[in-house]
Amino acid sequence: MSTVVTGIGVVAPTGIGAAAHWEAVLAGKSGIARIDRFDASGYPVRYAGQVPGFSARERIPGRLIPQTDHWTHLGLAAAADALADAALDPAGVPEFEMAVVTASSSGGTEFGQHEMERLYRNGPSWVGAYQSIAWFYAATTGQISIRHGMRGPCGVLACEQAGGLDVLGQARRLIRRGSRVVVSGGTDASLCPYGLVAQLSTGELSTMDDPTRAYVPFDVEASGYLPGEGGAILILESEQGAKDRGAEPYGVVAGYAAGFDPPPGSERPPVLKRTIERALADAGVRPSDVDVVFADAAGVPSADLIEARALVETFGPGSVPVTAPKTLTGRLYGGGAALDVATALLALRAGVVPHTTGPVRLAPGCDIDLVTRPRDADLRTALVLARGHGGFTAALVLRRP
Structure with a gap:
C-alpha cells in the first residue's frame, strides 16, 4: 500500500x-x-x-x-x-x-x-x-x-x-x-x-x-x-x-530509513551512507534512479565533509544534483526536514531543482554537484537527508505520482 x-x-x-x-x-x-x-x-x-x-x-x-x-x-x-x-x-x-x-x-x-x-x-x-x-x-x-x-x-x-x-x-x-x-x-x-x-x-x-x-x-x-x-x-x-476522494497527490513516500551515529572517537564510521542505502532499498530504487538530493547541509565543515563523502560513495562524484534551500531559512530543527520534504514535493511537481544560496567555492573533499542556480529537470525521485545533534540520522525517498 x-x-x-x-x-x-x-x-x-x-x-x-x-x-x-x-x-x-x-x-x-x-x-x-x-x-x-x-x-x-x-x-x-x-x-x-x-x-x-x-x-x-x-x-x-x-x-x-x-x-x-x-x-x-x-x-x-x-x-x-x-x-x-x-x-x-x-x-x-x-x-x-x-x-x-x-x-x-x-x-x-x-x-x-x-x-x-x-x-x-x-x-x-x-x-x-x-x-x-x-x-x-x-x-x-x-x-x-x-x-x-x-x-x-x-x-x-x-x-x-x-x-x-x-x-x-x-x-x-x-x-x-x-x-x-x-x-x-x-x-x-x-x-x-x-x-x-x-x-x-x-x-x-x-x-x-x-x-x-x-x-x-x-x-x-x-x-x-x-x-x-x-x-x-x-x-x-x-x-x-x-x-x-479525487485528491491529486504531490508525491509518494517511497522509502525511509533511520540510523544513529556512533559516539565521538569511535572506530565505527558514521551511519549516513548505510542509512541512504537502506532508504533506497526500501523504495526499491537504485542510486542512478535518484534525480536530486536535498542535503542535510549542516554548515559545520566536518559534518559537511561526512555528508559529501557519503553522497560520493553512494552516487559517484558529481553524479546527482544536490541542493540545500534551507540556507534561506536557517536550520529549523523539528521543522527543518519537514520543510525540506515540502520543498522537494513542490520541486517534483514543478520539474525544477531549487538552488542553494550562499556557497561560492566548494571545500576540499566536497566533490558534489551543488546546485547554485535553479535547474529545470525531469524529476521523478528525490532523496531527502536529515541529521540531528547527538547522532540522529534519517533518509526519505519521495517519488513523483
Whole structure:
C-alpha cells in the first residue's frame, strides 16, 4: 500500500503558505534577518530565520493563544492550511481513523521563558497552570488532534533535525496499519534568550556578522549554521484513499530509513551512507534512479565533509544534483526536514531543482554537484537527508505520482 502526500502547510521564514515559500525559494529570497523577537545584541548569534507577518490571532482560536507556545501556534496554522490544501474535512472522516504524529526539538521554550521570568520576578503564584503542558514536546500533536477531532494514534518524535523525516516514516507505518489520514511534519520556534543559549551549547552556530556568509554549507568558509523557526505540516493518506476522494497527490513516500551515529572517537564510521542505502532499498530504487538530493547541509565543515563523502560513495562524484534551500531559512530543527520534504514535493511537481544560496567555492573533499542556480529537470525521485545533534540520522525517498 503506497502512502501519498495530499496536502502541504508551510509556515517558514520564506513565507506563509506553500506557494509563497516556493516562490521565495525559486527567487533565492532569504528569510534570514536580525533577530527581533527579543534583544539579541548581547549574544554571539544575532541573525536567524523568522516567520514574517505571522499573527496567531488571525490564524488560530483565541482561547488557545495564552495556553500554548509560539511553536504550537505555527503548527496549528500549518495543519489547518495543509488540510485545506488537501481539500479534506476532518468532520467527514471517522475520528479514530485520523492520526497525528509531529516532530519537536525544543518544545515550548518561549512560553517557558516567560513563565520563568514571572517566577523569578514575582514568585511561584504568578506561574500559570498552562506551563505544565505548553512546553511539552507533544503539545502541538495534542492541540492539532483536539482541534480537528482526530482520535487515532497520536505521538511525537524528538530527534532534533532528523525528526521531520522520522515522523513521516511513522506516518507511513500508521497508514499501512489502517489509519485513513495522518497529519504529520513539524515546526519549531526557539528564538528566545533561553532557547538561543541552549542552541549555543552545541558550538555549531555561526557567529559571523554577515548574514549572507554565515550559513554556507559545503563552502570553504563554512562556519556553522543559523537557527530559525517554522516548518511544515503534511497530510498523508493511502494512494487508494486519495484516489477514492479525487485528491491529486504531490508525491509518494517511497522509502525511509533511520540510523544513529556512533559516539565521538569511535572506530565505527558514521551511519549516513548505510542509512541512504537502506532508504533506497526500501523504495526499491537504485542510486542512478535518484534525480536530486536535498542535503542535510549542516554548515559545520566536518559534518559537511561526512555528508559529501557519503553522497560520493553512494552516487559517484558529481553524479546527482544536490541542493540545500534551507540556507534561506536557517536550520529549523523539528521543522527543518519537514520543510525540506515540502520543498522537494513542490520541486517534483514543478520539474525544477531549487538552488542553494550562499556557497561560492566548494571545500576540499566536497566533490558534489551543488546546485547554485535553479535547474529545470525531469524529476521523478528525490532523496531527502536529515541529521540531528547527538547522532540522529534519517533518509526519505519521495517519488513523483
